[in-house]
Amino acid sequence: MSAIPWTEKYAPRRVSEIVRNTEAAMKLLRLVKEWKPGSKGILLYGPPGTGKTVSVYAVANELNYEVIEMNASDTRNVQNVMRIAGSAAMQAPLFAKRGRIVLIDEIDGLSGREDRGGLGAIIKVIKNARVPVVLTANDPWDPRFASLRQYCKLIEYKRLTMWDVVKVLRSICQKEGIIADNEVLKEIAKNAEGDLRSAINDLQALAEGRKRLTKGMLGILARRDREKNIFEVLRMLFSAKTARMATFALSTADVDYEMLMRWISENIPYHMNDVEELAKAYDALSRADVFLGRIKREQNWKLLPYAFELMSAGVALARTKSKFKFVKYSFPSLLRELKSSKEQRDLQKKVGEKIKKRCHTSVTRAINDFLPFIRTIFRSNPEMGAKMARWFRFNEEEIAFITGDSKSSKEIIKLLR
Amino acid sequence: MSEMMWTEKYRPRTLDEIVNQEEIVSRLKHFVKTKDFPHLLFAGPPGTGKTTAILAFARDLFGKYFEENFLELNASDERGIDIIRTRVKDFARTRAIGDVPVKIIALDEADNMTADAQQALRRTMEKYTRTARFCLICNYSSKIIEPIQSRCAVFRFSPLKDEDIAKRLKWIAEQEDVNLTEDGVQAILYVAEGDMRRAINILQAASALGTTVNSETVYKVTGRARPEEVREMINLALSGKFIEARKKLYELLITYGLSGSDIVRQIHREIYNLNIPEEWKVKLAEYTGDIDFRLSEGAHEDIQLSALLAHFALAGTQMRKGDKIG
Amino acid sequence: MSEMMWTEKYRPRTLDEIVNQEEIVSRLKHFVKTKDFPHLLFAGPPGTGKTTAILAFARDLFGKYFEENFLELNASDERGIDIIRTRVKDFARTRAIGDVPVKIIALDEADNMTADAQQALRRTMEKYTRTARFCLICNYSSKIIEPIQSRCAVFRFSPLKDEDIAKRLKWIAEQEDVNLTEDGVQAILYVAEGDMRRAINILQAASALGTTVNSETVYKVTGRARPEEVREMINLALSGKFIEARKKLYELLITYGLSGSDIVRQIHREIYNLNIPEEWKVKLAEYTGDIDFRLSEGAHEDIQLSALLAHFALAGTQMRKGDKIG
C-alpha cells in the first residue's frame, strides 16, 4: 500500500531536477565535493518550500554520501548536539558510502529554553568537523546567528515563480493521470507564493482520486496568501456603508485582531482625506484598543465584539465626506520597521551597553542622552571620535553604526589602527 | 432521566452522516477511498464541525482499528516542545496497525501551541510521512508558522448556516418525538448564534419542560428575553420615554431572571437591528461595551443599566434633532 | 442572646405553608405525589424562597427520613469541586432510605462555580442518577452551563411583592411582641428591596435596640440615610446651593456611617422621585453611572461625590435657564 505523500513521491533525486534553485544546488554540490577539514560550514537559507533540505539529499544521492540529520524535532542542547552531530562530524563514514554530510536542519527552530547552548555547540561542531556540515534556515539574519554566520558559506534559495510551480504541478498531474485546467494550476501556484511544497500539498488535497480538476473545486482551500486576504478585508471594510457590513468584513479575516488593528491603523490615512474623518477614525481605533487592554488585563473575552465593532464599523463610518477610492494597501509600517531595523537596534543596544558601563546610566538613557552627542563628535571630529572609541572600546561594526556614514567611520577606524 | 446528552447521541460517526461542509467531506471521502492523503490543516470558527470531521474521517478510514491508529492531543493536554519531541514522535514512528496506510495525529487548537513546539513539529511531519499524517485544527491558520502551513493542505470550515442548524434540530426533534414549532426553531437559532452544539443542548433542555418546544419554552430555559421585547425597550428609550424603558427593563429582568450582563449583551445584539443612522449604532454599541465592562468590574447593576438606557434616551434626542455625534 | 435567627424560626416547614410562588409550589406538590422528578434548577434573586422551597419539598417527600435522604452543600463554601465530589459520593452511593425513590442533594450558589467545576459536576450528576437528584440553587440560570441546564427542570422564583413582605413582617412582629410602626415597615421595605430574608434580618436587628421598631431604628441599624434627607441634599444641589449640598453630604456620611457607594445607590434611587423634567432625569442617571463606576474602581470618595453634586448643580442651573440639554 502506498502512503507516500506527493511531496515526497515527486521529490527531486538529482541536483538537476531542483526547480528554480538549480544553481544554488549546484553550488552546494561543488562545495561539498571540494570540502576538506578546515573549510567553513554551509548555510542554505530561504523561504519554506524552496528546496533546501531536498537539495542536500539530492547532492548526497549523487555523490553516494550518507546524511546524518538533526532537526527541530530533536532536542538540540549542548549535550545532544555534541553526541549526535559532533560525533558524526568527527568520524569516518560507513564503508559502503563514499562520504557523509552532517545536516543540521531548521536552525530557526532552536528553542531558547530547551535547546540552551545548542548554537554554541553547533559552531564547535563546524570548527572541528572532518566532514561537511550543512545547515538550513529561513532567516539567517536573525541576530543570534551573527557569530554562526562567520563560520559558514551562505547559499541563498529564492522563492519559485508562479510558472515554475505550474510546471511542476502539470507534470505531476500527467503522472497521476489527472486532467487539470490550466487556471486551476495557476490559482494553486499563486496561492502558494513560491512555496512548491505547499502547492503540491494543495494539489494532492484537491486532486487525489479525481480524474479531472476544475476551478469550481478550489473553494475549500484556505488562502495561504494572507496579504491577499487582508487586502480584500480592508477594501470591504473601508467601503462599508453600514455597521453590519464593516463588522462582517472583519469576520472574514484570517489574521488575528492585533495584526488586523495594525493593518487598519496603517491604512486609515489613505482613505480619510479629511482631517475630521481621520481624527474620528482614529478615535474609534483608540477606543477599540482600550477594550483590548481591558480584555487583556481582566481576561474578559466577552468584550471582544465591542473592540471588533469599533475597529471596523467605528473606523469605516468615520468616512462621511471623502469618496471611497482604490487604495494600494501597505503592510503595517511599524512592524516592517521593527523587523528591518532589528539588526540596527541590536547594534544600538550593544553600543548602549558599552556606554552604560562607562557612564553609570541605563541603556535607554545611554541611547537618548549620550548617543546623539557621541554621534556628533564622531562625525564632526574623527580624531576626538577615535580617542573616544578607544575609551568606550567600540568595535568597527559599532563605530560604523554610530557614525552612520562610511567616510567618517573609515577615518576613525584608520586612526585607531 | 439518565438520558444521554443529545450532542453526543447525534454526533455524526461517519463522514456520510455529516451534512455540512459538503466539499470538505467529499474530499475526505476521496481520501478514504485512495487511502492516500497529505497532512491536513483545518481552520475555522468554533462549532463548525472540525473535530467531528477528523473523528469521522479517522473512523471511516481505520474501521475497527480506530483506537490503535488515532492519537488526539487537545488544548488541555500538555503540548509543549517536549511532548512533540517525545510522545508524538513515539506514536508516529511505528507502523499503523491493521490494513491501513498510516496513523493520524490530531492536534486540537494548534494555534495555541508555542512557536517552539510548532518548530519542533515541522520536520517530524516529514520524517514520519511513511507512517503517520498530522491533522492540525485551529481557528486562525495565520497563527500557524509558515513552514508548517507549507507542509499541509489547508481546509477552511465556514460557519454553519442557520438553515443547516434548523434542519438538524428538526431531525433530532423528530427522532425524539418532540413537537418543535417554527418559532421555537427561530428562538433556538437566536440564542445559539451559529453554534450547533449549543443549539442541540437548548433543544434538549427545552424539551424537558414538556413535549412541545416553542419560543416561550426556549427563552424560558435559556434565561433570555425575547428579542422583540428588548427592541421595544430600546425604542422606548430612544423615543425619550426613559421612565417607561426602565420599567420595561425591570420587567425583563424579573420575568426572565436575567442578569445585568445578560441583558446588556442582548441590547448589544439588537442595536444593529434598529432603524437609526449607522454611525449611531456604533456609538451606542461603544457605550454598551463600557457598561458591560463596568458591570464586570463590580459596579452596581441597577445604576449602570439605568445609565445605559439614559444614554440611549439622550442619543435619541440628538438623533431627532439631527445633531452630529459629539 | 443565643437566640435563633428569625429567618430560621419562621421559615415555612411544608409546601403548604409557603404562601407565594404558587405555580412553583403546585408543581412541586405534584412531584411529591408522583415521587418521580428530574434534577431541579431553582433560579431567582436572593430572599425569594428558593432554599425554603427545596427544604419544604424534601420534608414533604421524605417525612421522617428527611435527615437521611437530604444533603445540603454550598458551592462557594466547600472548597472546590473535589470536596463536593467526595461528599456527594459518600452520600449518594447508598440507596435512599424509606419508601422513596431517590435522595436529594441541594447545591446552593451553584452559579459561583467555575465552568470547569460545573463540567465536573455534570459528570457527577450523571454518575449517581440512579440514587440521587440534584437541586441546583442559583441567582442566574444563565451562569449555569448548558449541558447541566439541559438535564434540569428550571424553576424561576420572582421577587416578592412589598405587600407580601409587609404582611409577613407584621405577623412576625406580633409573635415576637415587637411594636412595629407603619413607617418602620416602609423603611424596612425600602432597604430590603424585595428580599424577604433581608427584611426579616433587619426587623430582628432593629428590635435588638428596643421593643419599638420605627423608621429611625431601621435606618440606624442598616446604615442607610433616610430617603428624605438624600432628596433634600439633591434638591440643594439642583437649586445651586452646591456648598450646602456638600455639607449635607458629609453630614449623611458621618451620621449614618454610609460608604460612598451606599450613598450613590441612594442618590440613584431618588432621581426618579424628583420633580424635574424627565429628560433631566436621564442626564442625571447617566452621570450617576459614571460616578458609581469610578467609585468601584477605587477613586476617592469625597472627590467623586463632590463631582456628582457639582454635576447636579450645573444641571440645576441649566434647568432654570431652560437650556436645552447639550
Added chain:
Amino acid sequence: MSEMMWTEKYRPRTLDEIVNQEEIVSRLKHFVKTKDFPHLLFAGPPGTGKTTAILAFARDLFGKYFEENFLELNASDERGIDIIRTRVKDFARTRAIGDVPVKIIALDEADNMTADAQQALRRTMEKYTRTARFCLICNYSSKIIEPIQSRCAVFRFSPLKDEDIAKRLKWIAEQEDVNLTEDGVQAILYVAEGDMRRAINILQAASALGTTVNSETVYKVTGRARPEEVREMINLALSGKFIEARKKLYELLITYGLSGSDIVRQIHREIYNLNIPEEWKVKLAEYTGDIDFRLSEGAHEDIQLSALLAHFALAGTQMRKGDKIG
C-alpha cells in the same frame, strides 16, 4: 529609640478615661454592670476610638483576667478565614476565666473580609456563642453581611471634632515637653482630617526633628504640601500663568515627593476656599473628579495634573471674560 508609640502611651485605659463618644461609652458601661451583652459591631472612620473603646471595655469587664479572656485579631492580617477559625477555636473552646460570663474576640478591619469569609465567620460566631462574644470593628457597617449585622449591637463612632483633637495634642505635648505652636496644631489638624491616631503619630514624628513642632516640621514629616502652596499653584493657574503653575506642580511632585493622588486631594480641598463664584467651583469640582479617576486608573501623575491645571487656566480666562459656563 525604644520609645513607645505615643498612640499607645496615651491611649485611655478605662472607659472613664475616654472623653468623646459619650453615648457609646455609657452603653458600654451599662454592659459592664450587667455582664450581659450581645455581639458588638463598631463602625466608624479610622482614628475615632473604636479599638480604644473595646480595649477599655474589656479591661473594665475582665479586670486582672484581661489577658486570658481577650483575643485581638486583624481580618486583613490573618491570612484567610482558616487561620481565624483555628485561632478562635483554640481560644473560645475553654470557658472564660474569673467571674465573667464570656470571653471577647475583637476582629479588626472586618469589612475587608470577602462575603464568603464573612459567611464562614457567621458560622463560627454561632458555634462559640456560649463562651465568647465577638466585637467586629470596621469602617462601614454596610460592608458587613446582614446575617452578621442582625446578630450584633451596632455602635457608630463619629469623627472627632477638631477642638477635641487639638486639646489632646496640646496635653500630650505638655507631657512630652514639646513646644507645639498654634500653627503646628492647625497643620496637624489639616493633615489628620479628624483621625486622632494620625494626629498623634504626626506629633510624635515631628517632635523627633526637634523640640519645637510648628507647621513647617509638620508638613515636612507628613510629605504634604502646605495648603498655601497648593493654593498658590491654583491661583497661578487661574490667573493664566500656566507655565509657572506647572513649575510649582513639579516642585511639589519632585522636590516634596508628593504623590499625584495626594495633590489632587489637596487641590480638591482648596477649591472650596477659593475666592471665585460658586458656579465656577462647581465646574472645577467636576473636572477634578475626572482627573482623580484617571489617576486611580494608573495614568501619569504629571500629565494628568498638568491637564488639570490647564483646565483651571482656561476657567480663569473665561471667568475674567465673564463668559458663561459651557
Added chain:
Amino acid sequence: MSEMMWTEKYRPRTLDEIVNQEEIVSRLKHFVKTKDFPHLLFAGPPGTGKTTAILAFARDLFGKYFEENFLELNASDERGIDIIRTRVKDFARTRAIGDVPVKIIALDEADNMTADAQQALRRTMEKYTRTARFCLICNYSSKIIEPIQSRCAVFRFSPLKDEDIAKRLKWIAEQEDVNLTEDGVQAILYVAEGDMRRAINILQAASALGTTVNSETVYKVTGRARPEEVREMINLALSGKFIEARKKLYELLITYGLSGSDIVRQIHREIYNLNIPEEWKVKLAEYTGDIDFRLSEGAHEDIQLSALLAHFALAGTQMRKGDKIG
C-alpha cells in the same frame, strides 16, 4: 590615547568634591564616619547628581575595596525582578571585604518597577540586611511603595541652579582649553533645563566642532538631539501632514526605543512651547491627558499615539480656519 566622556572625566570622585546639595553631602559624610547607615532612597530630577553622590559615598566609604563592595544595577535594564534578585543574591551572600560593615547595591530607575516587583524587592532588602544596604535611585519618590520608603532614609535632590551649572561649564571649558563664550553658556543652559549631565554633553559635542563654543555651535549640536524631533512631529501633525508625523512617531518608538508614556510626556511638555493661541494649548493638553489615560487603559501604544496625532491634525486645521474650539 583615549578621550573620556567629560561627564565621567569631571565627575566628582569624593564627597568633598561635590559642590551642590550640601545638606545631602553632609549627611552622607556623617555616615562615612559612623560606618552605620540605613537603606537609602535618592529622589530627584535627572542630572542633579544622584548617581555621583552614591558613587562618591561608596568610594569614600570603601576606599580601595570599592570594586568588591559596590554593585550597580538598573531596574529598567535588568529584565524583571528575578534577574535583580539573582544578581543581588550572588553579590550579597558574602560579607563585605575590608574594614567595612556592609556592601552597597545601587538600584537606578527604581520607580520604573511595578508595585509587585517592588514588593519582591522589599523582601530581598530584608533578607540581606546583615550584609548589604540598598540605595534606590528614582525621579519620583511617590512611585516607590510605602513599605520600602519607610525602610529608607530619603534624600531629595533639588534641580541645580543655572549659576551652578554655568560655573561648572566654565571650569570644564578652562581645563579643556575650550573658548566658551557667554552666549554659548546661555544657550547651553536654555537647552539643558537644569540637567547637568546634558549640559556637559552639549559642551563636549559642541567643542568637537571647533575650539570656540558659542550659541551657534550649541544649537548646531542640539538641533540633532531629541526634543526637537518631538516638536517636529507635533508640527507635522498640526500642519496636517499626518502620515509624516506618524513616521516620525514610529522612529521615536523604534529607533530611540522610547516608551509611549515617554513620548506622551514629551509631547505634553512641548505643547506649551508651541506658537499657537493659549486656549488651543489648553485644548491640546487636555486631549493629551485623555490619550495618556487611554494608554494606561489600552493595549497598544502606537495606536493611541497615532490617535493623538490625528487629533492634532484636526486641531491644526481648525486653528488655521480660525474655528472656535469645539
